[in-house]
Amino acid sequence: MxxxxxxxxxxxxxxxxxxxxxxxxxxxxxxxxxxxxxxxxxxxxxxxxxxxxxxxxxxxxxxxxxxxxxxxxxxxxxxxxxxxxxxxxxxxxxxxxxxxxxxxxxxxxxxxxxxxxxxxxxxxxxxxxxxxxxxxxxxxxxxxxxxxxxxxxxxxxxxxxxxxxxxxxxxxxxxxxxxxxxxxxxxxxxxxxxxxMQISLGAFEMFRRAIDSVKFYENGQIAVSLLKNTDFEETKVSYTDSKMIVDYLQRIAGVKVAINIFEPEKGEFHISLRTASPDVDVSLIAKKFNGGGHTRASGLKLVGEYNKLLRALLNQTKTVLGITK
Ligand SMILES: [Mn+2]
Structure with missing residues (x-):
């Protein structure tokens, strides 16, 4: 109103x-x-x-x-x-x-x-x-x-x-x-x-590293990028300047959910979720982990061991995508 x-x-x-x-x-x-x-x-x-x-x-x-x-x-x-x-x-x-x-x-x-x-x-x-x-x-x-x-x-x-x-x-x-x-x-x-449009050289270096890290799951329906704490330490690039990857993976044909993970501080993971699919609501993934945002773009923060939290994220993403097995 x-x-x-x-x-x-x-x-x-x-x-x-x-x-x-x-x-x-x-x-x-x-x-x-x-x-x-x-x-x-x-x-x-x-x-x-x-x-x-x-x-x-x-x-x-x-x-x-x-x-x-x-x-x-x-x-x-x-x-x-x-x-x-x-x-x-x-x-x-x-x-x-x-x-x-x-x-x-x-x-x-x-x-x-x-x-x-x-x-x-x-x-x-x-x-x-x-x-x-x-x-x-x-x-x-x-x-x-x-x-x-x-x-x-x-x-x-x-x-x-x-x-x-x-x-x-x-x-x-x-x-x-x-x-x-x-x-x-x-x-x-x-x-x-x-x-x-214009990006710094540091932002480009983090984009290059993020692209290099990408892994696909569920026959290419889920794409995951990871910038580790070592990437931040080696490049000295800020978290803000490292987010160029965020809107990119959803462009790949077949990708329904893009999960972009950043570890600017050791053990603290900032996660950006994106989708270009009209039938997917990524805020449902974020909310499960006390995050929030919009249907197409959401975010959350997780603390803990990477493999464990990746598994939890993938499981919730599969639930949202209606993948049961
Ligand atoms: Mn806004």
């Missing part, structure tokens, strides 16, 4: 607040960062100063939209209002933000995840919408004036979460927003080349 009251109420409460904090999820992606920055700019247009809280400085790939922003990394102030974006669960937030929520008078969540857990006092969740950026755009449209920077922010968030406007979460409403953004001189070709 689209509620205009949410935006009106949020603006009203923020305009009476001393301090407003905005946060996305840990290990932020473009949609998370961009929806934070969009909220910050929208509030600023309403005469409200808000801080965007981050766990740690961002990778340089976020450069075009962050240079004029000051993030708060270790909040020492208390905030009377906390707004979260793109975060379906409280435990996905930076720990400092969880502390801020406990002390805040008013708390709001803006999200598009279908497994949103309604952990804030007031929530605006449009399930299945392309991105948190789209939810922000639709909810707050009466309260902002687009400009080059805000249009760039929305474009980058929506581009990222729709895989370049092709995932099943891309609706006519998404293109309706894009047509409004492209009125401004935002150079989508340069944004896409410089921030989504």
């Amino acid at each position: 689209r509620t205009k009251a949410f935006a009106k109420n949020l603006i009203k409460i923020c305009s009476h607040a001393n301090r407003v904090a905005i946060s996305g999820h840990k290990n932020p992606d473009y949609d998370s960062i961009c929806s934070c920055l969009a909220m910050q700019e929208i509030l600023q247009q309403q005469g409200i100063i808000a801080d965007v809280i981050l766990e740690k400085p961002l990778a340089s790939s976020f450069a075009p939209i962050i240079k004029e922003n000051i993030f708060v990394f270790e909040p020492t102030n208390e905030y009377d209002v906390v707004i979260t974006v793109d975060s379906p669960e409280k435990n996905m937030l930076p720990s400092s933000v969880i502390g801020l929520i406990e002390k805040a008078k008013f708390t709001f969540a803006i999200d598009h995840h279908k497994d949103h857990t309604y952990y804030m006092q007031s929530s605006q969740v449009f399930e299945g919408e392309s991105s948190a950026c789209e939810v922000v755009f639709r909810s707050f449209e009466p309260y902002f004036t687009l400009n080059v920077r805000l249009s760039t922010i929305f474009y980058m968030g929506i581009y990222a979460d729709t895989g370049g406007f092709v995932y099943s979460n891309t609706h006519s409403s998404t293109f309706a927003i894009l047509s409004k953004l492209l009125v401004y001189d935002i150079h989508p070709d340069e944004i896409v080349q410089n921030y989504f």
Whole structure:
């Protein structure tokens, strides 16, 4: 349900607040960062100063939209209002933000995840919408004036979460927003080349290693890649820069589930699940292990012995695929 009251109420409460904090999820992606920055700019247009809280400085790939922003990394102030974006669960937030929520008078969540857990006092969740950026755009449209920077922010968030406007979460409403953004001189070709296509040499080295690691199961229906802790130690490449493999294996004909495993810290496994099959829901695999996400793209974290957890992952994947034997 689209509620205009949410935006009106949020603006009203923020305009009476001393301090407003905005946060996305840990290990932020473009949609998370961009929806934070969009909220910050929208509030600023309403005469409200808000801080965007981050766990740690961002990778340089976020450069075009962050240079004029000051993030708060270790909040020492208390905030009377906390707004979260793109975060379906409280435990996905930076720990400092969880502390801020406990002390805040008013708390709001803006999200598009279908497994949103309604952990804030007031929530605006449009399930299945392309991105948190789209939810922000639709909810707050009466309260902002687009400009080059805000249009760039929305474009980058929506581009990222729709895989370049092709995932099943891309609706006519998404293109309706894009047509409004492209009125401004935002150079989508340069944004896409410089921030989504171009990769560092380190990212390429990790992609090469990940490709080399791929194993197939169940007659090629399941593909598994693994970047081990030794790969991270040898290359010194960050986890964020090692994820190029994530959207790749689902492209192989016959592959129904791509399981991409990363071990940035010894014994701690970050797992990204992808599918391009319309009849497969990878969030059902992630949920089994307390992970979450979307039908086509989900993630989870596991700690333990690799062979054991791989077996558990494969078993649950087979169940989701309806493979009984
Ligand atoms: Mn998102």
